[in-house]
Amino acid sequence: MRRLTAPLVRCALVVGLLLTAVGCGASGKDRVTIMVPWTKTEFAAFYTVIQAFEDDHPTIEVDPRVTRDLTPQLDAAVAADAAPDLAVLPNVGALTKFHHDDVLETIEVDTESFLRPFGDLAMQDGDVYAVPVKADVKSLIWYDPKVVVPPPPKTWSALRSRPEPWCLGLASGPTSGWPGADWIADILLAEEGVGAYEAWVSGKTKWASKPVSDAWSMWHGLVEKNRSRSGLTQASTLAFDAAAAGMKDDSCSLSRGTLSAMGLEPQEVKKYTTVEPPLDQPLEVSADFVVKFTGSESAAELIKYLASAEAQQAWVDEPGFALSAHKDVTRYRDSTQGKVARMLRSGRPLCFSAADAMDPDVSAAFYQAVLEYVNGEDLTELLRSLDRVQRTLGKDDSPASTPLCGTPNRS
Known part of the structure; x- marks a missing residue:
């Protein structure tokens, strides 16, 4: 890929695409642009790490x-x-997509430093x-121990x-429905195991199969507790x-x-605690991945720094709930x-989130089906519809071969 050599031209183009830039002025230093999805506390923690990098790299x-989109x-x-x-990149699907599009540069980093x-x-x-x-970690159940007794x-x-009612919100702009999709996937993973989960994500198991249908039904039974029909619909x-x-x-x-x-x-958050799943139960996880689009040597320096235990430890030391998959980061402030x-x-x-690893057309249909389900649509017909989407829109280059699950060594 050709890198534009005029920073002001590139800045104008990207800002024209509705990105929020922290700054575009010329400084005489080598500029490294990085697009991030975080705001508020998450961004503040990240920016602290960036400032430390700039202090060590004054040029x-x-x-x-x-951008949230x-x-x-x-x-x-x-x-x-x-x-x-x-x-x-905020998920597995985005990483797979841009790799398939052949627009990513290779990175000189040893991934053995990270957990599987x-x-x-x-x-x-x-x-x-x-x-x-x-x-x-997505497979977490939160509660107030002073209110929910026994645990x-x-x-x-x-x-x-x-009998306790669940907090449920499904709205998230164009991806509304994803919280329910994540939850259904988590139930299937916990109840049926890694093999069944991977078979479903890859399209080898039908949406209308009993294990998948049972996960949808269990989720609906959980979230409809103590709610009227209109109350459940409001979650969408x-x-x-x-x-x-x-x-x-x-x-x-x-x-x-x-x-x-x-x-x-x-x-x-300190007011609440989380239920720890059984040790033999797989966990649904996610990650944000930094990728490289240009041949910038300064960008290579930054990504090398972000991959280091030093930077990742500094990141988790800040407010913002960051967790690190780096094997050498084990100390947490909270x-x-x-x-x-x-x-x-x-x-x-x-295991990474199922919808993130599916073909984008299938994921979009999954999210929409979640919204329709809480609005009273028949589950059998919804799952048959998802099978039709899988057959007609699922692409051969969908990330079925993506290493979706893995077991890290105990530490």
Whole structure:
């Protein structure tokens, strides 16, 4: 890929694609542009790491560009020959897509420093194309121990008998429905295991099969507790990161998801605790991966730094709930954060989110089906429809061969 040599031209092009640039002025330093999906506390933690890099590299200036709609914005930038030097991709599907498009530069980083499957996914066809800079555990159940007594059980099957209402928000712009999709995938993974999960994600198992149908039904049975039909329908318009706030006013008692997606401030999180799944239960995880689009040597220096234990430790030391998949990062400033991080190293199998690894057309249909399900549509017909989408729109180059799951060594 040809790199534009005029920084002001490239800056104008990218800003024209509605990106928020922290700064585009000329400074005489070598500029490294990096597109990121984070805002607020998450971005502040990342920017602290960037400032430390700039202090150690006085001839390099890092220019972060913030967008919450990263993949389509990045698509537009690549099409305009105005790709940033680096970008932080929010999921497996985006990484696979840009690798298949042959627009990524290889990276000189040893992925053996990262836990499986994070390090595995960073490699494609024997070369390294990504660095997992931020990890998350999605298979978490949150509650207030002063309110939920006795503590919730550890398995989805046992949770069906508990009366506490769940916090549920499914709205997320064009990807509304994904929180339910993640949750359904988590149930299937826990109830049926890694083999069944990978077979479903790759399209070898039908959506209308009993294991997949049972996961949908179990999810619906959980989230409809203590809700009227209109109350369940309202979940489709409630923002996913606003749902957990219901635990503050006792309108709901249990919440599922990652720390960073809960929408709570760091001081608020300390009020809650999480159920630790059984040691033999696989966990659904996610990661943000930094990738390289240009041949910039300064960008190569930055990505090498972001992959280091030093930078990743500095990152988790900041507020923002960051977890690291780096094997040498084991110290956490917050006990809740540390508890979740230890789950990554517990020996449980770890699997990336199903929808993130599916063909984009299939993922979009999955999200829409979730919304229709909570709005009262028949499950059997929805799953048959998803099978039709899989047959007609699923592409042969979908990431079926992606290393979706892996078991890290205990540490």
